[in-house]
Amino acid sequence: MDLKENLKRAALALREADALLVTAGAGLGVDSGLPDFRGNEGFWKAYPPMAKLGVSFVEMANPFWFDRDPALAWGFYGHRLNLYRRTVPHNGFRLLLEIGRRKKGGYFVFTSNVDGQFQIAGFDEDRIEECHGSLHHLQCLRLCSQDIWEAREVTLDVDETQFRALDPLPRCPKCGALARPNVLMFNDWDWIPHRTRMQSERLHRWLEGLSRSEAALAVVELGAGKAVATVRMTSEAAARGGKATLIRINPRDYDVPAGHIAIPCGAEEGILKITETSGT
Numbered sequence: 001m002d003l004k005e006n007l008k009r010a011a012l013a014l015r016e017a018d019a020l021l022v023t024a025g026a027g028l029g030v031d032s033g034l035p036d037f038r039g040n041e042g043f044w045k046a047y048p049p050m051a052k053l054g055v056s057f058v059e060m061a062n063p064f065w066f067d068r069d070p071a072l073a074w075g076f077y078g079h080r081l082n083l084y085r086r087t088v089p090h091n092g093f094r095l096l097l098e099i100g101r102r103k104k105g106g107y108f109v110f111t112s113n114v115d116g117q118f119q120i121a122g123f124d125e126d127r128i129e130e131c132h133g134s135l136h137h138l139q140c141l142r143l144c145s146q147d148i149w150e151a152r153e154v155t156l157d158v159d160e161t162q163f164r165a166l167d168p169l170p171r172c173p174k175c176g177a178l179a180r181p182n183v184l185m186f187n188d189w190d191w192i193p194h195r196t197r198m199q200s201e202r203l204h205r206w207l208e209g210l211s212r213s214e215a216a217l218a219v220v221e222l223g224a225g226k227a228v229a230t231v232r233m234t235s236e237a238a239a240r241g242g243k244a245t246l247i248r249i250n251p252r253d254y255d256v257p258a259g260h261i262a263i264p265c266g267a268e269e270g271i272l273k274i275t276e277t278s279g280t
């Protein structure tokens with residue numbers, strides 16, 4: 001592994017690409033100061049009251065809590081919504097957006113993060129697929145309709161010592177039942193998927209168009225670990241054509257299929273190093 005050589009190759013691939021696909025997993029947000037939920041240790045460090053309850057991330061990110069203990073469920077998601085709202089996306093976002101905007105084939109984002117950080121950083125809402133939904137959108141817990149609405153008007157007051165949300169909790173405007181985030185949780189059969197499906201269709205139409213015009217595609221993948229393989233699979237599928245290059249930026253799981261480029265760095269550092277290398 002020759003990092004310098006890989007940075008040069010990545011810079012060249014980015015410069016020569018006609019279009020940019022950014023794919024992102026949980027590791028992307030770490031450089032903006034967002035907590036890493038990897039393993040129970042990371043989760044419990046970010047949420048000490050959950051350690052006291054002995055509840056893991058997988059157990060907490062479960063729709064069951066909205067019935068069993070709504071204040072705890074909204075304490076967890078409300079705390080995260082408040083955190084994501086006040087987080088300033090790191091410089092890597094801005095650099096990628098600048099590159100994407102200059103491409104004649106444009107850009108698209110595929111992310112498993114529900115934090116809305118790409119929109120906050122200025123990426124076009126119509127050029128993002130959030131495969132696990134978004135915490136900035138809500139749906140009815142009782143599924144009285146298939147409506148998904150923006151959480152913009154919602155404010156959540158969370159007692160940070162207990163991670164419990166104070167009343168009033170978000171309600172469905174149609175039936176008055178409790179609302180929940182339009183986020184795909186574990187063991188979640190009630191997640192309403194149509195918003196994500198529309199995003200997915202747009203991404204596929206864009207990729208088909210690029211393929212028809214034989215455009216060169218650069219896929220920049222950031223912080224996508226092996227635990228949830230969706231993002232890595234999407235990057236590799238998109239980069240399978242002859243005119244596509246995958247640039248995988250990851251401090252741990254940076255191995256790539258033959259012919260593609262590994263950058264063993266954190267997300268922000270990796271992007272900075274590539275752009276410094278090329279002057280793109």
Ligand SMILES: [Zn+2]
Pocket residue numbers: 140141142143144145172173174175176177
């Ligand atoms: Zn309802």
